[in-house]
Amino acid sequence: MTKTLETLIRLHQLTLDERRRELKVIQEREDDLRRRIENLAKRLVKEQKSAQENPEYASAYSQFAYWARGENKRLVEAIIALQPELENARDRMAEAFAEKKRVELTRDSRLEAEDTARKHREQIELDELGLQRHRRQQKEN
Template sequence: MTGAIDNLVRLHRWTLDEKRRLLSDLERLATRLDEDIALLDAEILAEQDAAARSLEGAVAYPAFVAVAKQRRDKLVESRRAVETESEEARAAVQAAFEELKKYELAQASALKRAQEKAARAERLAEDELGLELHRRKGRS
């Protein structure tokens, strides 16, 4: 029976690890999106500064800003979607962790029962040996 429980513990530990990996990937993606948004904001400010200093920059700036704002909006939308997925992934990690703990507790309980059974069998064997020695001693 413990073999089956061991397999279930191994399966749930693997499942938990996979869910943690997915969450980690989502968190890295969120960080990268935040960095992309910050870089784009800095680029917009740099272009705004350049537009203020030259006529060519002033002419090109409105087109640049329109494209940059669309890109920023897409990045922000992606960031929100990743955050939603991250929240779901956190909940999945928590559920997988709780499920694993149930099986680990069952595994520990089965191990304890097996140890108690072995100890009981050992005590019975020792008691039998003691009785046999007592019988032999009484016959002599």
């Protein structure tokens, strides 16, 4: 019975590992989008400084700034759109973890019950040996 539970635990561990990998991929996509927003903000500041230093770049900067605002909005919307998928992946991972934990608790409970039963049988045997010894001593007296 314990072997079956151990196999089931390994199966649930594999499922949990797969759910973690799925979550990691989605989190990496979100991190990439956030990095792109950060890089865009840095680039915007850099271009703004260039435009201030060279008035010739001012018209190019305004076009870039307009594009950057649109790109930033698109990236933020992509992050927002990713949130349900991220939450779903977290839920699936939590569910896989809970299922693995239930099987581990079942295994632990069964092992404890087997141990208690074994100790009870050993005690019965010791009691029987003690009783037999006592009877022999009574016969000898």
